[in-house]
Amino acid sequence: MSPSRVAWRPLTEDETRAVFEKLANYVGKNLVHIINPSGASSKEDVEDDEDTAPLLRLQKDKVFLLNTSINNLATSVARPNLISLGQCLGKFTKSGKFKLGIGSLDVLARWARYKVWVKPNGELPFLYGNHVVKAHLGRITEDTPEHQGVVVLSMSDIPLGFGVSARSTVDTRKLDPTGLVVFHQADVGEYLRDEDTLF
Amino acid sequence: MSSTIDASQILAEHSKKYKPTQISREIPIENDLNLLTAFDTNAINADELKSNRENYVKELSRDSVQNLINDLFNQPITKTLDGPLAKLPEESVYQLPREKPLPKPKALTKWQKFANEKGISHKKKDRMVFDEDEQKWVPRWGYNGINKKEENQWLHELKEGQDEDHNPASAIKGARKERSLKNVKQQLKNEGITKSIQEKQKAEAAAKRAERAQHKQELEKSLHRSKISTASLGKFDKKLSGEPTLKGQKRKFNPVTNTSDEHKSNREILDKVATGAGKLNKSTGSGSKDLVNTRRAINSTKKSKK
Numbered sequence: 001m002s003p004s005r006v007a008w009r010p011l012t013e014d015e016t017r018a019v020f021e022k023l024a025n026y027v028g029k030n031l032v033h034i035i036n037p038s039g040a041s042s043k044e045d046v047e048d049d050e051d052t053a054p055l056l057r058l059q060k061d062k063v064f065l066l067n068t069s070i071n072n073l074a075t076s077v078a079r080p081n082l083i084s085l086g087q088c089l090g091k092f093t094k095s096g097k098f099k100l101g102i103g104s105l106d107v108l109a110r111w112a113r114y115k116v117w118v119k120p121n122g123e124l125p126f127l128y129g130n131h132v133v134k135a136h137l138g139r140i141t142e143d144t145p146e147h148q149g150v151v152v153l154s155m156s157d158i159p160l161g162f163g164v165s166a167r168s169t170v171d172t173r174k175l176d177p178t179g180l181v182v183f184h185q186a187d188v189g190e191y192l193r194d195e196d197t198l199f
Numbered sequence: 200m201s202s203t204i205d206a207s208q209i210l211a212e213h214s215k216k217y218k219p220t221q222i223s224r225e226i227p228i229e230n231d232l233n234l235l236t237a238f239d240t241n242a243i244n245a246d247e248l249k250s251n252r253e254n255y256v257k258e259l260s261r262d263s264v265q266n267l268i269n270d271l272f273n274q275p276i277t278k279t280l281d282g283p284l285a286k287l288p289e290e291s292v293y294q295l296p297r298e299k300p301l302p303k304p305k306a307l308t309k310w311q312k313f314a315n316e317k318g319i320s321h322k323k324k325d326r327m328v329f330d331e332d333e334q335k336w337v338p339r340w341g342y343n344g345i346n347k348k349e350e351n352q353w354l355h356e357l358k359e360g361q362d363e364d365h366n367p368a369s370a371i372k373g374a375r376k377e378r379s380l381k382n383v384k385q386q387l388k389n390e391g392i393t394k395s396i397q398e399k400q401k402a403e404a405a406a407k408r409a410e411r412a413q414h415k416q417e418l419e420k421s422l423h424r425s426k427i428s429t430a431s432l433g434k435f436d437k438k439l440s441g442e443p444t445l446k447g448q449k450r451k452f453n454p455v456t457n458t459s460d461e462h463k464s465n466r467e468i469l470d471k472v473a474t475g476a477g478k479l480n481k482s483t484g485s486g487s488k489d490l491v492n493t494r495r496a497i498n499s500t501k502k503s504k505k
Contacts, residue, residue, distance in 0.1 A: 004450060007452075008455065009452045009453070009455060010452060010453045010454075010455060010461055012452065012453075013464065013468065016464075016465065016468050017468055017471070017472060020468060020469060020472045021472055024472055024473075029473065031469065031472065031473070032469060032473070035465055035466070035469050036462075036465070036466055036469060053462050053465075055458060055461060055462075055465075056465070057455075068458045071455070071456070071458065072456060072458075074455075075455060075456055146492065
């Protein structure tokens with residue numbers, strides 16, 4: 001039986017691993033910068049980064065990233081009344097898998113290893129929840145492998161969402177214009193489309 | 200006319216007033232005089248118990264007590280100033296079984312084992328012994344003890360072949376000390392052996408206790424499971440009076456505010472994820488590590504063969 005995910009609480013070890021692995025799929029080794037910005041090793045107990053290092057918290061299946069001071073302030077709010085706090089990274093499914101949500105875009109866009117830029121005519125189709133096709137592809141990171149988490153940006157470097165690469169960079173060159181390049185996972189259009197359930 | 204006495208009437212009156220002293224039952228009542236208890240194993244009349252419970256139980260118990268008192272008067276009786284005293288048997292007929300097994304006998308020391316085998320019993324040695332040479336009583340050991348008689352001689356004979364600087368007094372004393380040390384050594388060794396045996400016994404007992412505790416826990420678990428295995432998950436089942444309520448398993452999570460521990464564990468998990476040790480979902484992606492996607496390569500060769 002999986003542990004209850006209703007109450008506002010820290011993540012268990014397995015849950016933390018699930019979140020980290022999902023994030024690592026997009027940011028790779030940059031995960032360190034997100035979780036442990038001061039670069040303190042796990043062996044030593046560093047006092048300095050206590051206030052700056054982010055924490056992961058769970059509330060009704062949703063995972064939030066927030067810093068320690070906000071977390072401490074939050075203790076004065078009753079758990080049933082607390083709805084959202086910090087940055088919503090995503091949520092756990094009923095079967096215990098973790099899914100990244102659009103709230104994690106800020107973090108991902110900053111530290112992503114692989115990026116895809118879409119042409120202006122491809123921005124809207126992507127923001128409506130469609131996959132990215134070859135015709136809309138403006139630019140792509142050189143060595144992107146297949147089935148790799150990628151962040152989708154507009155040509156002016158504004159992050160639009162993220163997804164999973166359908167082909168490696170080499171394979172995309174041979175692709176016809178209607179072939180899929182990136183599978184859609186989340187886009188900023190969700191802020192409007194899923195306003196009620198997002199947070 | 201001389202009036203005749205109706206004996207039957209008197210007898211009836213008497214029996215009304217005094218109940219019979221001789222009790223006869225299908226199964227004779229058993230008395231345990233040591234515990235001053237009577238056991239009536241006859242079947243109870245269910246109808247009478249229902250209709251006239253108090254009197255029926257009173258009757259039954261009176262009979263048993265009467266039988267017990269009859270038996271008391273059969274015991275050897277001595278007359279004292281306070282009245283007659285009956286001597287009760289030493290042992291009771293009914294022995295209650297022990298709750299726990301008999302304690303194991305203590306492990307014997309090496310000497311005790313040897314002494315038991317040879318039938319040597321402990322004999323207390325007198326502290327004083329008679330010295331034939333001096334014709335007086337001297338202590339066995341200690342100040343002026345007879346064990347120091349030889350080394351305390353005022354004159355020692357130097358035997359042939361011994362060195363000139365050989366000191367017979369100190370040699371004798373050294374030998375005595377050595378014997379004493381050897382004895383202490385043996386004593387310690389024996390104690391060690393018995394101690395190890397005792398420790399082994401203790402460990403065995405502890406293991407047995409742990410096993411029993413585990414068995415009990417498993418039993419409780421299966422009982423719990425069976426209780427919540429009905430259609431209503433045990434909600435509408437008949438409860439026995441005094442049945443303990445089922446306690447659910449409590450999950451414990453880390454505290455919300457103790458962040459330093461959390462940072463530490465986060466860093467540890469980060470290290471694990473970075474090294475890829477014990478990855479949760481191994482099937483995600485092939486890309487960065489392998490240059491060749493083996494799954495796809497196998498599939499494509501299969502297709503091309505067809």
